Amino acid sequence: MDPFVVLLPLFGAMLAMPVGRLFGARAAELVTTGLLLVAAVLAWILFFDVALGGNARTRELFTWISSGGFEANWSVRLDTLSAVMLVVINSVSFLVHMYSMGYMKDYGEQSRFFAYLSLFTFAMLTLVTADNFLQLFFGWEGVGLASYLLIGFWFKKKSANDAAIKAFVVNRVGDFGFALGIMCIFYVFGTIQFDEVFAAVASDATVVPYGQIAGDHIQSLTITFLGNDWHALTVIGVLLFIGAMGKSAQFFLHTWLPDAMEGPTPVSALIHAATMVTAGVFLVCRCSVIFEYAPNAAAMVTVVGAITAFFAATVGLLQDDIKKVVAYSTCSQLGYMFFAAGVGAYGAAMFHLFTHAFFKALLFLGSGAVIIGMHHEQNIKKMGGVKDLMPFTHILMIIGTIAITGVGIPGLYLFGAPFGTAGFVSKDMVIEGAFAAGEAGRAFGYFAFVMGLLAAAMTAFYSWRLIFLTFWGPSRAPEEVRKHPHEVPNTMMWPLVPLAIGALVAGMAFYPNFVGKKSDDFWNGALYVNEVHHEEASDGHAAAGDDHYEEANDNHGAATDEHTAEGDHAEKGGHHVPTWVLWSPFLAMLIGTISAAAFYLRGDPLRPGLLREGGMIYAFLKNKWYFDEIYDFLLVRPALLFGRFLWKEGDGKTIDGVGPDGIAALVASSARKIVKVQSGYVYHYAFAMLVGIAIFVTMILIRAGGGQ
Numbered sequence: 134m135d136p137f138v139v140l141l142p143l144f145g146a147m148l149a150m151p152v153g154r155l156f157g158a159r160a161a162e163l164v165t166t167g168l169l170l171v172a173a174v175l176a177w178i179l180f181f182d183v184a185l186g187g188n189a190r191t192r193e194l195f196t197w198i199s200s201g202g203f204e205a206n207w208s209v210r211l212d213t214l215s216a217v218m219l220v221v222i223n224s225v226s227f228l229v230h231m232y233s234m235g236y237m238k239d240y241g242e243q244s245r246f247f248a249y250l251s252l253f254t255f256a257m258l259t260l261v262t263a264d265n266f267l268q269l270f271f272g273w274e275g276v277g278l279a280s281y282l283l284i285g286f287w288f289k290k291k292s293a294n295d296a297a298i299k300a301f302v303v304n305r306v307g308d309f310g311f312a313l314g315i316m317c318i319f320y321v322f323g324t325i326q327f328d329e330v331f332a333a334v335a336s337d338a339t340v341v342p343y344g345q346i347a348g349d350h351i352q353s354l355t356i357t358f359l360g361n362d363w364h365a366l367t368v369i370g371v372l373l374f375i376g377a378m379g380k381s382a383q384f385f386l387h388t389w390l391p392d393a394m395e396g397p398t399p400v401s402a403l404i405h406a407a408t409m410v411t412a413g414v415f416l417v418c419r420c421s422v423i424f425e426y427a428p429n430a431a432a433m434v435t436v437v438g439a440i441t442a443f444f445a446a447t448v449g450l451l452q453d454d455i456k457k458v459v460a461y462s463t464c465s466q467l468g469y470m471f472f473a474a475g476v477g478a479y480g481a482a483m484f485h486l487f488t489h490a491f492f493k494a495l496l497f498l499g500s501g502a503v504i505i506g507m508h509h510e511q512n513i514k515k516m517g518g519v520k521d522l523m524p525f526t527h528i529l530m531i532i533g534t535i536a537i538t539g540v541g542i543p544g545l546y547l548f549g550a551p552f553g554t555a556g557f558v559s560k561d562m563v564i565e566g567a568f569a570a571g572e573a574g575r576a577f578g579y580f581a582f583v584m585g586l587l588a589a590a591m592t593a594f595y596s597w598r599l600i601f602l603t604f605w606g607p608s609r610a611p612e613e614v615r616k617h618p619h620e621v622p623n624t625m626m627w628p629l630v631p632l633a634i635g636a637l638v639a640g641m642a643f644y645p646n647f648v649g650k651k652s653d654d655f656w657n658g659a660l661y662v663n664e665v666h667h668e669e670a671s672d673g674h675a676a677a678g679d680d681h682y683e684e685a686n687d688n689h690g691a692a693t694d695e696h697t698a699e700g701d702h703a704e705k706g707g708h709h710v711p712t713w714v715l716w717s718p719f720l721a722m723l724i725g726t727i728s729a730a731a732f733y734l735r736g737d738p739l740r741p742g743l744l745r746e747g748g749m750i751y752a753f754l755k756n757k758w759y760f761d762e763i764y765d766f767l768l769v770r771p772a773l774l775f776g777r778f779l780w781k782e783g784d785g786k787t788i789d790g791v792g793p794d795g796i797a798a799l800v801a802s803s804a805r806k807i808v809k810v811q812s813g814y815v816y817h818y819a820f821a822m823l824v825g826i827a828i829f830v831t832m833i834l835i836r837a838g839g840g841q
Contacts, residue, residue: 134175135192135209138219139258141172142226145251153244161244162234165251169227172254176219183216185646187657191264198267205325208264214659217483218261218415221490222408226254228628232498233399235622236505240397246286250403253279257408261415266315266325269416273311273380276409277304283404284396296395303389307379314372319343321354321365331422334366335661352426370423370430373416374437381413381467384441388760390464394456398501401456402494405463411486414470418479422661431475432576438471439567439577439584446591448757450598454511455500458599462537463493465588472581473563476570479660481562484640484647488555491635492536498629499530502621503603507610513599514739518608523621527604529629534600536636538593539722543715550644557719558640560589562648564718565710572710582714586721593725601733609739 145165153161182188189212197207230250237243256279260272277300285297315325320343322330333340333351341348342356342365349355355362377383382390390410394401404410417424417434424431445464452458466489473482504511506523520527539560541553551558564585571578646655732738756762789795 135179135190135211136194138172138175138179138223139209139255139262141168141175142223142251142254142258144168146248146255149248149251150244158241158243161247162230165247166227166230166234169223169230169251169254173223173227176216176223179211180216180220183211184213184655184657187654189213189657189659193264202323203319203325205265205267207268209262210264210327211262212659213656214415214419214483215261217487218411219258221411221487222254222257222261225490225494225632226250226403226408228494228632229399229403229498232402232501232625232628233397235624236399236501237397238622242286246283246397249279249282249286250399253283253403253408257412260412264327266318266327266330269419270311270315273376273412274308276380276412277301277308280304280393280404280409283400284393286396286400290395293395296389296392299392300389303386304379307376307386310372310374310379311376314369314376317356317365317369317372321351321356321369327419331420331661334422334426364427364429366423366427367429370420370427371433373420373423374413374430374434377413377416377471378437379413380416381410381471382441382464383413383437383467383471384444385437387441387445387464388764391457391460391757394454394460398456398497398504401460402497402501405460405493405497410463410467411470411490414467414474414482414486417471417474418483418660421474421479424474425477425661428576431477433475435472435475435567435575435577435581438468438473438475439581440468441465442468442472442588443584444468444758446588446595447754449595450591451751451755452595453514455503455513455516455599455603456497456511458513458595459493459496459500462496462592462596465592466493466537468588469560469563469585472577472585473566476567476575476578476581478563478566478570480648480652480656481559481566483660484643485559485563487643487647488536488559488635488639491555491632491639492533495529495533495629495632495636496537498625498632499526499533502526502625502629503530505625506621510610513602515609516603517606517610517738518604519610520604521608525626526621526629529633530600530604532633532636534596538596538726539589539718541719543719544712547641549649550641553640555636555638555640558644559647560585561715561718564589565714568714569710586717589718589721590725590728593722594729597726597729598733601729602738605734606738 145168149161192209194207198205256275263269281297281301287293337350337352354365356365379386445461449461470482536554536556539557541557545552567581645651
């Protein structure tokens with residue numbers, strides 16, 4: 134059963150187009166969706182068996198590569214971390230497949246589309262079940278390939294092709310760093326197997342880098358590069374995180390993510406909710422032991438994640454495309470996950486990844502329903518009053534919005550879990566964990582806390598702005614849209630229901646396991662935490678995810694990112710934070726929500742606001758901090774000029790000019806000159822023959838005379 138949870142989507146990808154040709158597009162849809170349904174059921178069975186039952190295991194399928202001292206097996210690694218990802222990926226992918234059966238019916242080429250969806254899913258499953266870095270890299274690159282195919286699905290559309298190429302190229306930048314990180318791991322450890330690498334780091338084993346005579350304890354080992362000595366684990370951690378930055382669209386390598394909206398809406402939901410963009414977070418959490426002993430690399434993760442959360446939230450404030458609002462929201466939420474991992478709260482990071490899949494898929498698929506219902510209009514300023522045309526979609530989008538903004542009651546517990554939506558429970562764990570890490574002296578913990586609060590306020594503002602402009606108020610849609618709204622098939626609506634349920638209750642249901650009192654048994658060594666106690670910071674309680682560590686007997690720990698405040702709340706176990714910190718995310722959400730309501734529910738919602746058109750701040754945010762323009766000026770144009778120079782001067786004039794083109798021109802020129810000798814007159818030819826005979830006879834006579 135274990136391998137089939139990964140292989141079933143591959144079978145679907147292989148069968149989709151042949152079945153579509155033989156039996157029609159509907160058959161291809163049913164085959165791929167049915168296989169994903171079976172895979173999703175298997176994923177939940179494995180989740181209860183592995184994560185809740187504690188039956189972690191690794192199934193080695195075959196030896197993939199064996200060359201000298203290098204060996205890589207193809208395995209299915211099933212621990213809590215991979216089990217959580219299997220549930221997220223297969224569940225959301227199945228719902229996206231089902232949703233796409235209705236969404237794509239008017240677009241055609243369903244067989245190809247469903248083949249790409251299933252291929253995407255298989256690549257991500259390969260990534261999260263890998264038992265070594267090379268297999269993980271295979272899935273990593275497979276996801277990149279499949280995303281290129283899906284984003285550019287409408288390949289006759291130039292903007293879709295450009296977006297696909299942009300996503301592919303930007304991810305190659307990050308993947309180059311990731312590949313170097315894997316090479317560095319093999320150079321230092323002599324292996325790329327997770328268990329061997331992580332055990333060596335946790336136990337501070339002595340390692341001898343490849344080709345070296347002497348080694349050192351891994352936690353203090355340095356490697357020489359460009360004449361300088363660098364801390365080996367820091368180098369590895371930074372290189373791995375560069376790969377994560379590209380795949381998860383973090384600051385500086387984020388520019389591909391909004392453009393990925395050129396693909397069909399189900400693609401956006403799959404990329405943003407369950408697969409590609411969460412791969413980077415998974416990588417950092419999988420390598421948690423490395424980052425624990427590379428504090429500078431962990432600090433980099435914290436800073437980049439915090440800046441990304443803030444940056445993407447500021448850009449989302451002024452977006453008018455309904456899909457791009459949700460896209461920048463994804464970018465911001467990924468920042469939360471990264472800075473949680475950076476401060477050592479790996480359980481909180483994975484918890485937010487898990488809950489985020491529900492409400493983000495709900496928001497994307499709900500947006501797709503709105504786009505179909507509004508005759509493919511995506512500008513929220515041209516909508517309004519949609520709740521009367523699509524009341525059920527309106528309710529579902531409200532659920533997604535209260536989940537992402539974090540609606541709940543701080544300090545109130547129900548059955549041992551905080552009372553609130555999924556986003557409220559998980560995002561609060563992240564923000565409070567950052568504060569507690571700062572209290573314990575963790576680098577940039579306070580910075581992440583402040584950025585997280587600011588991002589929370591802006592998230593509430595732009596999320597409710599989307600609701601108010603799209604669903605409420607007078608309709609600004611054309612008359613024909615209001616009179617004849619496009620019917621949305623049931624296959625598009627029913628997948629939203631389980632997502633809405635998850636967006637409401639997943640946080641409360643899984644809190645005890647991910648970050649609560651059961652987290653030690655739940656993670657069962659899948660996440661590592663160092664054995665350090667900060668009693669002075671926590672006053673006897675656990676301070677933050679990285680401030681109270683319990684190291685397991687096998688040198689792998691389980692995350693204890695549990696959450697407490699003062700008084701009664703402290704008895705729940707986990708973070709010890711002041712009451713004002715406990716309430717601060719809720720107040721930030723409230724400020725953002727009230728601000729959005731005050732502006733968009735009073736008077737003309739399109740009237741100029743504080744950030745007026747023509748202003749410098751408005752232009753700065755509207756143009757997304759000018760990253761595209763800066764990259765175009767610094768990178769794209771010079772690359773095009775350099776390429777054109779090599780093409781015209783190097784290839785054209787030098788290589789072709791001297792080589793094949795030059796030789797061909799010389800032959801042609803010589804032929805044109807020689808052909809003039811042939812005049813066609815017989816006496817010219819006779820004269821030439823006589824001259825030739827005379828020269829020939831003269832040469833013979835000279836040679837004969839010389840011989841005498």
